[in-house]
Amino acid sequence: MSDSNLVWFGSVLSIGSIIFVLSLLGKRTGSQVSQSALQTTQSSIPSTDSDQVRSLQQQCVQLRQELQQQQTQLLTDWQNSTFEQLQSLLISYPTARKMAETKPDLPAKNLIALFTPLENLLEAWQIEPIGAPWEAVPYDPQLHQPDTDDLAAGEPVYVRFVGYRQGNRILCPAKVSRTLPGQV
Incomplete structure (x- = not known):
């Protein structure tokens, strides 16, 4: 049974x-x-x-x-x-962190491969990102969390931090802003 x-x-x-x-x-x-x-x-x-x-x-x-x-x-x-599913990330993370602390000039792209298991886990759980970092999108109050209260639906914004959804369920909204970091 x-x-x-x-x-x-x-x-x-x-x-x-x-x-x-x-x-x-x-x-x-x-x-x-x-x-x-x-x-x-x-x-x-x-x-x-x-x-x-x-x-x-x-x-x-x-x-x-x-x-x-x-x-x-x-x-x-x-x-x-x-x-x-996360074992290789969990094993490598402490070493990568130590390397980043001792060698601050280490290129970040050397660490990107460590996150493949995390991406695989999200895919296995059918969790999709909402937006991509620094992507320009129209503001959608259902999908986005603005950094100010005066944004209108459809207004152009930038994704600062991605959000996540599982099917129609929003797990966490993407954090958006009118400007990118470093811009005024």
Whole structure:
């Protein structure tokens, strides 16, 4: 059974168990039914129904435990996969940083190749950049974060820092300005 089917099955089973128990208890006032009322009601239920309730409750507990284990496993798998995709960047970054600190005249283009794993990760996650650095574009308040409040939609601006989107969802808008750095 797939993970999504198991989640749906667990949800349906939980809801079914709750509905079944509530139907047995009848209408009660208050927000919670006390444990003694539940036990009293269960003792008045024929043993087969009571056994079914206990069985469903045990299955519900078991499914919740399995879902918790799957959630933990999925998080671990995701972290491992992400680390594998970024591993070469993470290994090279500290050395590149040290080189940049000790050799300030080192051309930045020597470091560009380090970011390929990051670009690959964004591509795998189907995350696309919004704009390109220093690109001239018409201002779009849905896609851009201006550095001043007086920009009008369609006004020409420059992308200072790219933003990111995943499909139609804007993860972070591109930061835009009327001028490029160093211009007045």
